[in-house]
Amino acid sequence: MVKVAVLGASGGIGQPLSLLLKLNECVTELSLYDIVNSPGVAADLGHINTPARVTGYLPADEGLKHALTKAHLVVIPAGVPRKPGMTRDDLFKINAGIVRDLATGIAQHAPNAYVLIISNPVNSTVPIVVEVLKKHGVFDPKKIFGVTTLDVIRASTFSSEISCKDPRDIRVPVVGGHSGPTIVPLLSQISPPQSFTQEQIEKLTHRIQYGGDEVVKAKDGAGSATLSMAQAGARFASSILDATVKGKAGIIEPSYVYLEADNEHCANLKKAVEGLEYFSYNVELGPGGIHKIHGLGEISEHEKKLLAAAIPELKLSIEKGISFINSKL
Incomplete structure (x- = not known):
């Protein structure tokens, strides 16, 4: 039995994400939770002819x-989306409390689960989940992941528009965090190799960093990136299930993680990012979750400047998440 729980399953990301997970052959039970509508979403998905049994729950009972x-795997897309005029601080104040309460539930009822955090701002919500699990004595650093896969998907898509190659064949490492200037696309490491002018690099970098704003504007304030984020979340969940259930080796995905999850390389990983405890690197997955965190490799001078700009922003976001939990105790 492989049970996957989606917390925030009735929202703009939660519904399409749940649909994609219902289609995943590894999933035998799909458990949906939200403050409204989750039984209805479950009933709807339950009519799809795949083996996974679907249940929906509300806060009552x-x-x-x-x-x-x-639950073997918990995915958290819960929270409010960013709207036009809303600062990331506004977003944090709302979503931090939601994520804290869900993390408390995980600590109490699914302490051994792999946890994927989609709720924004990821740079702060991942530290919130970690701090809650630490307080309950159930923290396993190898099992906590901030989902930054959308940045990689965007990088592949936007790069392909220049190269005219199939975006499915393009891989661009994206490191750092998951907001604006903390997103650092390593276009110098694109695979297969491609050459871009400096102007193309700067335009691509900006578009990858602020792709979310592009969607918010196009939706005219009626929503944010929900469908692409759902696909990104489902892709990462599939990779986790392939590694932990099917035992597939060599799966590498980007993720915003607690760097002490890789004891062997932790010191060097932290040194490269001025001592940050959290950072999005390419992560090699294994049966226990994080098998190895890969370093930056050779990066260009332009990418070094992007990294230097990202680190202070990340430090503030991490401290904000940790302080939120400590101030509530």
């Missing part, structure tokens, strides 16, 4: 407990 119990 210990719904969160039932949704999480015996």
Whole structure:
């Protein structure tokens, strides 16, 4: 039995994400939780002819407990999306409390689960989840992941528009964090190799960093990047299930992680980013979650400047998440 729980399953990301997970052959039970509509979403998905059984829970009658119990994987897209005029600080104030409460539920009812955090701002919500699990004595650094896959998907898509290659064949490492200037695309390491002018590099970098704004504007304030984020979340979830359930080796995905998850390389990984405890690197997955965190490799002078700009922003976001939990105790 492989149970996957989606917390925030009725929202703009949660519904398409749940649909994609229902189609995943590894999933035998899909457990949906939200403050509204989750039983209806579950009933709808339950009509799809794949083996996964779908259940939906609301906060009443210990719904969160039932949704999480015996979960192998927990995915958290819960929270409000960023709207026009909303600062990331506004977003943090709302979503931090939501994520804290869900993390408490995970600590109590699914302490051994792999946890994928989509809720923004990821740079702060991942530290929030970690701090909550630490307080409950159930923290395993190899099992906590901030989902930054959308940045890689965007990098592949936008690069392909210049090269005219199939975007599915393009891989661009994207490191750092998951917001604006903290997103650092390593276009010098694109695979297969491509040559860009400096002007193209700067335009591509800006578009990858601020692709979310592009969607918010196009939706005229009616929403944010939900469908692409759902696909990114499902892709990362699939990679986790392939590694932890099927035992596939050599799977590498980007993720915003706690760097002490890789004891062997932790010191060098932190040194490269001025001592940050969290950073999005390419992560090699294994049966226990994080098998190895890969370093930056050779980066260009332009990328070094991007990294230097990202580090202070990341430091502030990490401190904000940690302080939020400590101030509530």
